[in-house]
Amino acid sequence: MKAPSPQPRVVRVAVEPPYSVHVGAGLVGVVAQREEGWSRAFVLTDANVERLFGDIARGWPNGTIHAVPAGEDSKSFSTLERVLDALVAAGCDRRSGLIAFGGGVVGDLGGLAAGLFHRGIPYVQVPTTLLAMVDSSVGGKTAVNLAGGKNLAGLFHQPVEVYADTRFLATLPDDEYRSGLGEVVKTAVIDGPLFGRLSALQPGIARRDPDVLAEIVESCVTAKARIVARDPFEKGDRKLLNLGHTFAHAIEHAAGFGRVPHGIAVAVGLGLAAESGRIAGLGVDPGFVESLRALLRDLDVPADLDALRRRYSVSLPADALVAAMARDKKSRTGVPLYVVPFGPGAVVRDVELPESAVRAAIELAARS
Ligand SMILES: NC(=O)c1ccc[n+]([C@@H]2O[C@H](COP(=O)([O-])OP(=O)(O)OC[C@H]3O[C@@H](n4cnc5c(N)ncnc54)[C@H](O)[C@@H]3O)[C@@H](O)[C@H]2O)c1
Numbered sequence: 002m003k004a005p006s007p008q009p010r011v012v013r014v015a016v017e018p019p020y021s022v023h024v025g026a027g028l029v030g031v032v033a034q035r036e037e038g039w040s041r042a043f044v045l046t047d048a049n050v051e052r053l054f055g056d057i058a059r060g061w062p063n064g065t066i067h068a069v070p071a072g073e074d075s076k077s078f079s080t081l082e083r084v085l086d087a088l089v090a091a092g093c094d095r096r097s098g099l100i101a102f103g104g105g106v107v108g109d110l111g112g113l114a115a116g117l118f119h120r121g122i123p124y125v126q127v128p129t130t131l132l133a134m135v136d137s138s139v140g141g142k143t144a145v146n147l148a149g150g151k152n153l154a155g156l157f158h159q160p161v162e163v164y165a166d167t168r169f170l171a172t173l174p175d176d177e178y179r180s181g182l183g184e185v186v187k188t189a190v191i192d193g194p195l196f197g198r199l200s201a202l203q204p205g206i207a208r209r210d211p212d213v214l215a216e217i218v219e220s221c222v223t224a225k226a227r228i229v230a231r232d233p234f235e236k237g238d239r240k241l242l243n244l245g246h247t248f249a250h251a252i253e254h255a256a257g258f259g260r261v262p263h264g265i266a267v268a269v270g271l272g273l274a275a276e277s278g279r280i281a282g283l284g285v286d287p288g289f290v291e292s293l294r295a296l297l298r299d300l301d302v303p304a305d306l307d308a309l310r311r312r313y314s315v316s317l318p319a320d321a322l323v324a325a326m327a328r329d330k331k332s333r334t335g336v337p338l339y340v341v342p343f344g345p346g347a348v349v350r351d352v353e354l355p356e357s358a359v360r361a362a363i364e365l366a367a368r369s
C-alpha cells in the first residue's frame with residue numbers, strides 16, 4: 002500500500018471519551034507500523050480480508066491475527082465465544098487491545114468481544130468496506146445476532162480510534178460497494194449539502210477514486226459523528242440514522258435475508274419513505290423524490306422497487322411488504338413510526354404515517 006495522502010482527514014467524535022476517525026488513501030499500511038502501547042494487539046479479521054490484506058494484519062506490532070469465516074453468520078454467540086477464547090490463548094490481558102480489521106461483521110463482533118473481554122479492553126476499527134467506513138465503524142454500537150433477530154445481543158463500546166483507508170475499497174465486490182453507496186446516499190439526505198455534491202462526484206465514485214471516496218467518507222462520518230455526539234445511546238436523534246430502514250427491513254425480510262444487500266434495500270427505502278410522506282400530504286417536495294431516484298440511477302444503485310425486483314429476481318409483493326412493515330418499531334399507541342425525508346437536510350423522526358399512504362407508495366413503485 003502506498004504512502005498516505007499528505008493530510009489524512011480527521012473527524013472527532015465528541016463522545017466520552019472522544020476519539021478520532023482518520024480518513025485517507027493509503028494510511029493503514031503506515032498506521033500498522035505503530036505501537037499502541039498495548040501488552041498485545043489482537044487483530045480480528047475475516048477470511049476474505051485476511052486473504053487480501055493479511056500482510057498488513059500480520060505485520061501489526063506485537064500482534065496476533067485471528068480470522069473468522071466471512072459473512073453475517075459470524076455475528077453469532079458461538080463465534081464470539083471462539084474469539085474470546087482466542088484472546089486468552091494469544092496471551093491477551095486487560096492491557097491488550099483489539100483491532101477490528103474488516104467489514105461491519107468484524108467490527109460489530111470485534112467491538113463486542115473487546116467490550117466483554119476483562120470487562121472491556123480498548124479497540125481500534127479498521128473498516129475495509131464502504132458500509133463499515135461510513136456507518137458501522139463509528140458510533141460504538143456492537144452486537145451479535147440471535148436466532149430471534151439481528152443485533153439482539155450487544156453493547157455500546159466506543160473504539161479508541163478509527164482508520165478508514167479508501168484504498169481497501171478497490172477490491173470490494175460490486176454489490177458490496179453499491180450497498181455502501183446506499184448508506185452514503187442515506188447519510189447525504191440527512192446531511193443536506195453532501196446530497197447536492199454527490200452527482201458531481203459520480204465519475205470518481207464509479208472509478209472508486211480513493212481521494213474522492215475519502216472526501217465522501219469524511220462527510221458521512223462528520224454527519225454521523227454529529228448525531229452520535231448528540232445522542233450516544235440512541236434515545237432520540239440517533240434514530241434519524243434509521244432513515245429508510247423500516248422499508249429496508251421489510252424488503253430484506255420479504256425477499257428472504259441475504260438476497261438483497263442491506264444498503265441497497267436502504268436506498269430503495271429512502272424513496273419509499275419520501276413517497277409515503279408525499280402521499281400522506283405531509284409536504285414532501287416531489288422534486289426531491291425525483292432527484293433522489295435520479296442520483297441513485299447515476300450511481301448504478303436500484304432506485305425503486307421495480308428496479309430492485311429486476312436486479313435481484315425477487316417478487317416482493319406489496320402485501321408481504323406491508324405485513325413486514327407492521328412488525329417494525331411502533332409508537333406507544335401501536336402505530337408504526339417512520340423517519341421521513343422532506344428534502345435534503347430536512348429529515349424528521351417519529352412520524353406516524355397512515356398505512357394507506359405506505360401501501361400507496363409501495364403500489365405506486367410497483368407500477369412505475
Ligand atoms: N454497528 C453499527 O452501527 C452498524 C451499522 C450498520 C451496519 N452494521 C452491521 O454491519 C454488518 C454489515 O457490514 P458489511 O456490509 O461491511 O458486511 P461484511 O463485514 O460481511 O463484509 C461484506 C463482504 O465483503 C468482504 N470484504 C470486506 N472488505 C473487503 C475488501 N476490502 N475487499 C474485498 N472484500 C471485502 C467481507 O469478507 C464480506 O464477504 C451487518 O452485520 C450490520 O448489522 C452495524
Ligand SMILES: [Zn+2]
Pocket residue numbers: 184246263264267
Ligand atoms: Zn443500515
